[in-house]
Structure formats: structure tokens, C-alpha cells
Amino acid sequence: MSQAQITESQVTHLPVAGQVGRLAQSLMAMALGLLIVGVVGFSHIDVIHNAAHDVRHSNAFPCH
Amino acid sequence: MSTFRAIVFSSVVAGFIVGLVVTAAQQFGTVPLILKAEVYEKAAEHRHDAAAAPQIILVHDHAEQAPGAQAWEPRDGLERNLYTAGANILTAIGFALLLGGFLSLRSGATGVRPSWHEGLMWGLAGFAVFTIAPALGLPPELPGVPVAPLLSRQIWWVIAVAATAAGLGLIVFRRSIPAAIAGVVLIMLPHLIGAPELEHIETNVPSSLSHQFVVAVTVTSLIFWSLLGSLTSAAFAWFDRPASTIRA
Numbered sequence: 001m002s003q004a005q006i007t008e009s010q011v012t013h014l015p016v017a018g019q020v021g022r023l024a025q026s027l028m029a030m031a032l033g034l035l036i037v038g039v040v041g042f043s044h045i046d047v048i049h050n051a052a053h054d055v056r057h058s059n060a061f062p063c064h
Numbered sequence: 065m066s067t068f069r070a071i072v073f074s075s076v077v078a079g080f081i082v083g084l085v086v087t088a089a090q091q092f093g094t095v096p097l098i099l100k101a102e103v104y105e106k107a108a109e110h111r112h113d114a115a116a117a118p119q120i121i122l123v124h125d126h127a128e129q130a131p132g133a134q135a136w137e138p139r140d141g142l143e144r145n146l147y148t149a150g151a152n153i154l155t156a157i158g159f160a161l162l163l164g165g166f167l168s169l170r171s172g173a174t175g176v177r178p179s180w181h182e183g184l185m186w187g188l189a190g191f192a193v194f195t196i197a198p199a200l201g202l203p204p205e206l207p208g209v210p211v212a213p214l215l216s217r218q219i220w221w222v223i224a225v226a227a228t229a230a231g232l233g234l235i236v237f238r239r240s241i242p243a244a245i246a247g248v249v250l251i252m253l254p255h256l257i258g259a260p261e262l263e264h265i266e267t268n269v270p271s272s273l274s275h276q277f278v279v280a281v282t283v284t285s286l287i288f289w290s291l292l293g294s295l296t297s298a299a300f301a302w303f304d305r306p307a308s309t310i311r312a
Contacts, residue, residue: 021067022067022168022169022172023169023172025065025067025068025071025168026067026068026071026164026165026166026168026169026172027165028068029068029071029072029075029161029162029164029165029168030161030162030165030166032072032158032161033075033157033158033159033160033161033162033164033165034158034162035158036154036155036157036158036161037155037158037159037162040151040154040155040158041155042218044214046135046136047135047136049135050135050136050137050138051137051138051147051150051151052147052148052151052155053137053148054090054094054095054098054144054148054151055148055151055152055155057094057098057204057205057206057207057281058090058093058094058095058098058204058280058281058284059155059194059195059281059285060195060198060199060202060203060204060205060281060285061221062202062211062214062217062218062221063205063214064211064214
């Protein structure tokens with residue numbers, strides 16, 4: 001039995017378990033993305049606002 | 065955690081490139097207009113200090129702060145542009161993580177790895193959801209233009225984005241007539257409610273400058289989203305490739 005065949009047989013078992021994991025991992029990445037955009041674009045903290053000022057205006061994020 | 069890692073790696077790669085490209089594009093598009101508008105804003109602030117305070121909220125009005133309590137801000141020139149580049153890169157990484165999540169869910173459902181072209185379509189959806197839809201009610205604003213209170217605008221912005229995303233999702237993925245109608249209604253809803261706005265707007269910022277700014281924001285955002293969609297997708301397809309194709 002070659003190395004490639006062993007790998008192939010292992011891979012065929014992956015999708016079932018991998019599918020659930022993919023959903024959770026994708027949602028986690030999306031939540032992280034929203035958190036980053038939220039802090040850079042929407043935080044009311046003055047220092048963050050001032051640092052990201054031109055980006056907020058250039059992205060048409062609401063800016064005070 | 066291989067999927068999460070693939071999304072994060074591809075987002076960081078795409079976010080860095082797009083953040084830098086968009087920072088360069090903004091130096092020609094939006095930033096010169098912001099700097100011009102700030103001249104009007106500062107002139108208005110001086111008059112504002114001299115005269116009795118009118119009851120409008122000026123963009124960046126720091127009058128409510130105690131004198132000397134001004135928060136840190138980057139110095140004009142290189143420092144300010146470096147922070148802009150950093151914030152652009154972070155914003156691009158953030159949106160790329162969102163796109164990467166959708167691309168990963170789609171490829172998990174269809175079994176086909178996403179192409180750069182599919183990513184471009186997702187990027188254009190991002191452009192519709194995050195730029196066009198909220199900008200219909202809250203057009204891109206230059207500094208120095210009076211606006212409604214910040215929190216109410218942020219809430220409306222989030223509602224417009226969520227409704228447009230959900231509406232487009234219903235139309236694209238539910239291929240039925242009731243879902244399509246519900247999707248269109250959902251997209252229209254925030255605009256029927258209406259974005260928060262002031263009844264009376266008085267500003268010295270010329271309307272031609274504001275108009276140029278709307279165009280500049282829209283064009284630079286189009287560059288941002290089309291590039292981010294394509295690159296995130298191409299990078300994700302590479303980082304998420306099956307283990308059997310990776311050579312040891």
C-alpha cells in the first residue's frame with residue numbers, strides 16, 4: 001500500500017466531521033472580521049477616531 | 065482549525081495588499097478633498113469660538129470638551145497618512161475575514177474551491193451592501209458639514225447594511241418569487257424609514273466639493289471591494305487546498 005493510498009482513505013473520512021467544523025470556523029472568522037471593522041470604523045474612543053479619521057470619511061462610515 | 069487558519073491567512077495577505085493600494089488611491093481621491101474641507105471646518109470653528117454657540121452639531125466639534133482636553137491625534141503629513149494606511153489595512157483584513165467566511169461556507173456546501181471570479185462577485189456584493197446601500201441614506205460626508213447625532217447615524221447604517229445583506233441573500237440563494245419579493249422589500253425598508261438627518265444644514269463647505277467627495281468615495285470603494293473579493297478568494301483557494309496536493 002503506497003503512501004498516497006493511505007492519505008486518500010484518510011481524506012474520505014474527513015468531510016463528515018470537517019463540515020460542522022467548517023461552519024463554526026467560518027462564523028468565528030466572520031465575527032472576528034466584524035469586530036475589527038467595528039473597532040476601526042465605529043469606536044467612539046477619541047484616539048481611535050482620530051487615528052482612523054480619514055479612513056472613516058473615505059469609507060463613508062458615520063463620523064462625528 | 066485548518067479552515068479558520070486558511071481564512072485568517074488569506075485575509076491578512078489580501079488585506080495588506082488592498083489596504084496599501086487603497087491608501088494610495090485615497091491620496092488622489094478622497095484625502096485631498098478631506099484636507100480642503102478641513103480648511104472650511106477650521107474657519108467655522110474659529111467663528112464658532114468667537115460667537116455664541118449655535119445649536120448645531122458640527123462634524124468634529126470639540127466644543128463640548130474642556131479646554132486643553134483635546135485627545136491625541138496624528139500630526140498632519142506622514143504620521144497621519146501612516147495611521148490612515150494602518151486603518152485601511154485593518155479595515156481590509158476585517159472585511160476580508162467576512163468575505164473569507166462566506167467563501168468557505170460556499171465551498172463547503174458546493175465542494176468547489178472558490179475562483180478569483182467568484183470572489184469578485186462577493187466583493188461586488190460587499191460594495192452594494194457596505195457602500196451603496198448606506199450611502200443612499202447617509203451620503204459620504206466631508207468634515208465641516210453638520211450632521212445628525214453620531215449614534216443614530218451608526219444605528220441606521222448598521223440596519224441598512226444588515227437589511228441589504230439579508231435581502232440580497234434571499235434573492236440570490238432562495239430562488240423563489242416570495243423570497244425575491246421579501247428580499248426587495250427588505251432592501252427598501254431602511255430607506256422608507258429614512259436615515260437620521262438635520263432639518264437645517266448650514267455649511268461653508270462648497271456643494272461641488274461634497275459632490276466630488278461622493279464620487280471619490282464610491283470609486284475608491286469599488287477598487288477596494290473588487291480587489292479585496294478577488295484576492296481573498298484566490299488566496300483562500302490556495303491556503304485551503306486539500307492536504308493531498310501539498311508537497312512535503
